[in-house]
Amino acid sequence: MPPTVKAPLFFLDYDGTLAPIVDDPEQAVPHPEIPAILEVLDNAYPVWVVTGRDIAQLDSFINRPLRAIGLHGAQSGVIGREVEYLVSDEAADAIASLRASLPSLDGIRVEDKSQAFAVHYRHATDEEEARERLRAWTDTMPEMLEAIWGKKVVELRPKGWTKGTAVHRICEEYPDRTPVYIGDDVTDEDAFDALHDLDREAVTVKVGDEPTSATHRLAGPDEVVAYLRAYVDAVAEN
């Protein structure tokens, strides 16, 4: 288990961390113990949810006004309430143009977010061909955009707004707290690196067994729950 710190500042990824990965992202309900755990943590410590999703997509899963970073760092807001986009109009227009030029490929599925979108090719008729055509398509996009390749998915988004820039900014608001970041995504690596660059202790936790720069690991949402429960117990004792 990662260490339990006295004055945590929580950064929690959603999918694969607080909720098991499922085929349909709209059915990604949190682990059954998570709502009660978040309630205790939120009353005792600062808690940020950090997700690749549009924050509005979390409204139905997290019934609490937690602060959140969405779209891998391009959005900031409160779950169930107001949300702010951090990207320029120019980048938003470029995303819209790119979306319009997506190659037509059998079996791909597009997940539209507010100022980003993801193309899932897990169910493409010819997965290999789909990946190659998508690679060629992303090679021609403007420099202000970037493509993030994940598990049979490519996400297109404005460049420069990462989970790393977001957590760096938030940590400055809490100089006396120890960041505790838990995530399973490739984009969480930006946050791990940003936290290791800070001049203070940080607990970085990779969920799963993929390569990481995080200093600790948990196997999946069940272990995330077990780790967070240690903080719940600490709150109860005080």
Ligand SMILES: [Mg+2]
């Ligand atoms: Mg995740």
